[in-house]
Amino acid sequence: MSENNQLRDVFAAIADPTRRRLIRLLAEVEELPLHELTSQFSIGRTAVSKHLTILKEVGLVLDRKVGRETRFRLNAHPLKEIQDWVAFYSKFWNMNMLRLNQLLEEEEK
Template sequence: MSENNRLRDVFDAIADPTRRRLIRLLAEAEEIPLHELTAQFPMGRTAVSKHLTILKEAGLVLDRKVGRETRFRLNAAPLREIQDWVAFYSKFWSTNMLRLKQLLEEEEE
């Protein structure tokens, strides 16, 4: 699925803590079968599958069948949109940290 054909907004997809944890688990492994992912959560396979579907719709997760098993892997490319959005606002944090540093240095003198 190309970035232009995504069915779901990436920000919407990562809004849920369960989906953020799924992304983290997938980022730490090359590929994970559904039953191994399900074992990491206090919910059933159907609920985990629903979260994975949302991530797939946003282009964040890819899957493939191996026999009767479905394996999932992360496609991190759509996260660039989030990184770009956050990067724009980082200048405000940098400015505030610089002001704090100056204030602390003035108090020391």
């Protein structure tokens, strides 16, 4: 793995809207070949392939050869890191909203 690949993480991988759309497309089906994925975008096959490579590097996408075509599928497990991060801040905001609600109720008295 190159130094650049080591610096990539799941957060960086999903930062790009095209990659998020690829993830969504792959979440809706079991697997898709590159040409079907490419048909969903206004960018070329090479650009889609580069985005898939980044997703593969962080483990979000798995691929397999079927004859001459490569089929891609989602591996959602790495998204758990993001879910955990968001869950932490969800608790933070829930607590802050509860405190705000308590303050507002006290002011009404």
